[in-house]
Amino acid sequence: LGLVVGPDADRLALIADGGVYVSEELTQVLAADFWWQHHSGPFATNLSSSRAIERVAAKHGQDVFRSAVGEINVVEEMKRVGAAIGGEGNGGVILPDLHYGRDALVGVALILQHLADSGSTLSELVASMPDLKIVKMKTDIGDLDPDALLARMAKAYQGERTSTIDGVKIDLDEGWVHMRKSNTEPIIRVYAEAETDAAAKTLGERFMAELLG
Numbered sequence: 001l002g003l004v005v006g007p008d009a010d011r012l013a014l015i016a017d018g019g020v021y022v023s024e025e026l027t028q029v030l031a032a033d034f035w036w037q038h039h040s041g042p043f044a045t046n047l048s049s050s051r052a053i054e055r056v057a058a059k060h061g062q063d064v065f066r067s068a069v070g071e072i073n074v075v076e077e078m079k080r081v082g083a084a085i086g087g088e089g090n091g092g093v094i095l096p097d098l099h100y101g102r103d104a105l106v107g108v109a110l111i112l113q114h115l116a117d118s119g120s121t122l123s124e125l126v127a128s129m130p131d132l133k134i135v136k137m138k139t140d141i142g143d144l145d146p147d148a149l150l151a152r153m154a155k156a157y158q159g160e161r162t163s164t165i166d167g168v169k170i171d172l173d174e175g176w177v178h179m180r181k182s183n184t185e186p187i188i189r190v191y192a193e194a195e196t197d198a199a200a201k202t203l204g205e206r207f208m209a210e211l212l213g
Helices: 024-035 052-060 071-081 104-118 122-127 146-156 197-212
Strands: 002-005 012-016 020-022 043-046 064-067 085-088 092-094 133-140 161-163 168-172 175-181 187-194
Touching: 002 104, 012 024, 012 104, 012 122, 020 024, 020 122, 024 052, 024 085, 024 092, 024 104, 024 122, 043 052, 043 071, 052 064, 064 071, 071 085, 071 092, 092 104, 104 122, 133 197, 146 168, 146 175, 146 187, 146 197, 175 197, 187 197
Parallel strands: 043 064, 043 085
Antiparallel strands: 002 012, 012 020, 085 092, 133 187, 161 168, 168 175, 175 187
């Protein structure tokens, strides 16, 4: 088992037995899967994090709420809905019983206890989690107005499950796409998730083309 933390110990990534890297998107999912075996209460995370958390929450009969990207936005949403646990798909786990902040050591404790209780290896736990793929892209928009582009996309997909609290996120049956403008560059970031790498890439490329079309 390998434990990898950021320099300020707020994010956790995992290396499973056999030296296999585990996507940091699964850190909060594994932590929540353990937590819900002993406690109840909703989860909060940001719009760009994997849909895997909803699938695990459904297994435990719990709710998931989404916020704008950013730790402070997740924390504010956690407080608003009374979330028992939360985090971000960058490996951040937030447990308000201790404090309202991403904490890699909290994630380590929860996941190690999950392994101890289950008697499983990390690879076995990961195999029991939803296997979804995320791609992260960006498209240069030059002198185009990013707000106008995103507003047009929101209008075009207003009949779908769409959120505009942070750019535009569109939930589709086959996956989701989240489009956000950069505050420092003339680009729009496009994140997409689907069942396979190829499907996620196709979804992301489709929406990048529509953004500029």
